[in-house]
Amino acid sequence: MTPQFASVSEFFAMGGYAGFVFGAWGLSLAVIAGLIVRAILAGQHQKARLEALRHEKDASTNP
Amino acid sequence: MISGFANPQRFLGLSNWLLPIIIVLAVIVSAVGVIWSMVYAPADYQQGETARIMYIHVPSAWIAVGAYTGMAIGSVSFLVWGHALGDIAAKVMAPIGAAFTALCLATGSIWGRPTWGTWWEWDGRLTSVLVLFFLYLGYMALRSALDETSKASKAAAILCLVGTINIPIIRFSVEWWNTLHQKASIVRAGGPSLDPSLLHPLLVMGVAYLLIFAALTLAAMRAEIWKRSADAIQARLQV
Numbered sequence: 526m527t528p529q530f531a532s533v534s535e536f537f538a539m540g541g542y543a544g545f546v547f548g549a550w551g552l553s554l555a556v557i558a559g560l561i562v563r564a565i566l567a568g569q570h571q572k573a574r575l576e577a578l579r580h581e582k583d584a585s586t587n588p
Numbered sequence: 589m590i591s592g593f594a595n596p597q598r599f600l601g602l603s604n605w606l607l608p609i610i611i612v613l614a615v616i617v618s619a620v621g622v623i624w625s626m627v628y629a630p631a632d633y634q635q636g637e638t639a640r641i642m643y644i645h646v647p648s649a650w651i652a653v654g655a656y657t658g659m660a661i662g663s664v665s666f667l668v669w670g671h672a673l674g675d676i677a678a679k680v681m682a683p684i685g686a687a688f689t690a691l692c693l694a695t696g697s698i699w700g701r702p703t704w705g706t707w708w709e710w711d712g713r714l715t716s717v718l719v720l721f722f723l724y725l726g727y728m729a730l731r732s733a734l735d736e737t738s739k740a741s742k743a744a745a746i747l748c749l750v751g752t753i754n755i756p757i758i759r760f761s762v763e764w765w766n767t768l769h770q771k772a773s774i775v776r777a778g779g780p781s782l783d784p785s786l787l788h789p790l791l792v793m794g795v796a797y798l799l800i801f802a803a804l805t806l807a808a809m810r811a812e813i814w815k816r817s818a819d820a821i822q823a824r825l826q827v
């Protein structure tokens with residue numbers, strides 16, 4: 526297996542279709558990154574909320 | 589292991605060690621897939637470098653259809669056996685599947701412009717995938733319109749199952765109707781028609797997308813289990 530591009534600038538030119546190739550890849554990267562951030566935030570939020578409510582419940586049942 | 593996934597508390601325990609493993613694998617396989625498909629895979633003899641869009645377009649289509657199939661399986665397990673985890677899985681897969689369907693449509697459109705000469709064509713394949721996107725949106729709209737009860741879960745599960753009719757339509761759309769979209773070239777009678785030098789990096793990207801989807805789904809299921817536990821405590825505290 527050998528790299529298909531002779532230089533870095535040739536890679537970024539993508540045979541004249543850089544806008545299409547990097548546009549599609551960049552969009553995919555952005556959406557997947559957004560999904561990852563969303564998953565992390567939702568997990569943190571719900572776990573913290575559950576722990577706070579468990580404390581509240583313990584406080585109300587053992588005054 | 590499968591039966592362990594039927595119980596939410598055991599699921600939290602299992603996913604606690606399974607999720608990090610999947611994340612590590614996803615990072616490794618993605619890195620290999622991206623470098624292979626962007627740098628080492630040869631350009632297509634007709635499409636040139638634009639064929640590199642295939643390595644993200646086709647896996648996003650697999651996830652778009654696979655996530656919906658996963659939702660249908662979860663919905664059946666909820667309707668037939670009353671598995672709460674089936675309902676949870678179906679619920680959290682919907683926005684993830686919708687995002688990958690949007691990516692499939694967008695990257696296909698970007699690929700279509702230089703190769704077909706058009707951003708969009710109202711043919712069987714493109715239209716049936718657009719219908720899939722609207723099925724995801726309809727499912728999410730129904731869930732958010734109803735209060736979280738078993739009735740809402742049942743209604744959503746039934747809507748999901750009705751929509752599965754679209755899955756074989758997507759699969760066979762390129763054979764039933766004349767289209768600009770190419771025919772099946774991987775899962776077909778007689779084996780893949782795609783050259784191994786392009787097929788292998790595509791399969792690696794497919795595995796990468798599957799691992800990313802699995803990690804996102806497990807993480808979202810954990811969040812949903814915590815949310816439902818928290819909602820239950822909150823409801824009891826407010827009485």
